[in-house]
Amino acid sequence: MDFYMTWVTANPLLSAAVQFALLGTLGEIISFTIQQRRLGLPGSGAQMIAKMFAWALLGVIIKYGFTGMRGFTRALLDHHLLPDFLGQGLGWALSVSVLTNTFFGPQMMAFHRLEDNLILGQKGFTGITRAWATLIWFWIPAHTVTFLMPVEVQIGLAAAWSLVLGVIMGLNRPRKAESSDSASPQSAGQVN
Known part of the structure; x- marks a missing residue:
C-alpha cells in the first residue's frame, strides 16, 4: 500500500x-461477457486499445474534476452557501458527491459517450438517460464513500466503482446479439 500511495x-x-x-x-469486458453469457470483447482488438486510451483520458478528466x-x-x-455541518466527515463527503454528480457527471458521461461513438463508428445518445439515472442511484452513494477516503485513494476507488457498475449493468441488461445502446456498458454510468 505504501508503494501505491507514493x-x-x-x-x-x-x-x-x-x-x-x-x-x-x-469493467466493459466483464459487463459484455455477462450480457452475452460468453467470454468476449465489446469491440475489435483495435477498438479495445482505443477504448483503453479513452478510459485513460477519462481518468485524467476525472482527476481534474474531483480536484x-x-x-x-x-x-x-x-x-x-452551504450549511457548516457539510464541511467535514460524512456531510463533506455527501456534499462533494452530490455536487460532483450534479455539475460534473452529466457532461463527463456525454463526453464518454462521444468517445465511444467515435471509436465504434456510431452516432447518437441512445440510453444516455439511463446513464444519467446511475448518477442518483449508484454514483452519489458510491462517491460519498469515495470522498470519505484519503485523497490518494479516491481515483483508484472511483475506477474500481466503474468496474462494479459494469458488472451491475451487465447483469441488468437484456441479452442482445448487438445493440447500439450496448456500445459501452460504462458509458451508461461512469462519473468519477
Missing part, C-alpha cells in the same frame, strides 16, 4: 490514467 502522490495524472484504463476497460469539485464545495462553504 506512486499516486508522485504521479497523480499518470496514475489516474492507468487505473481507469485498466479498470474501466476490464475542482472539492475546491468548488469548499468555496460554497467559505461563502456560507
Whole structure:
C-alpha cells in the first residue's frame, strides 16, 4: 500500500490514467461477457486499445474534476452557501458527491459517450438517460464513500466503482446479439 500511495502522490495524472484504463476497460469486458453469457470483447482488438486510451483520458478528466469539485464545495462553504455541518466527515463527503454528480457527471458521461461513438463508428445518445439515472442511484452513494477516503485513494476507488457498475449493468441488461445502446456498458454510468 505504501508503494501505491507514493506512486499516486508522485504521479497523480499518470496514475489516474492507468487505473481507469485498466479498470474501466476490464469493467466493459466483464459487463459484455455477462450480457452475452460468453467470454468476449465489446469491440475489435483495435477498438479495445482505443477504448483503453479513452478510459485513460477519462481518468485524467476525472482527476481534474474531483480536484475542482472539492475546491468548488469548499468555496460554497467559505461563502456560507452551504450549511457548516457539510464541511467535514460524512456531510463533506455527501456534499462533494452530490455536487460532483450534479455539475460534473452529466457532461463527463456525454463526453464518454462521444468517445465511444467515435471509436465504434456510431452516432447518437441512445440510453444516455439511463446513464444519467446511475448518477442518483449508484454514483452519489458510491462517491460519498469515495470522498470519505484519503485523497490518494479516491481515483483508484472511483475506477474500481466503474468496474462494479459494469458488472451491475451487465447483469441488468437484456441479452442482445448487438445493440447500439450496448456500445459501452460504462458509458451508461461512469462519473468519477
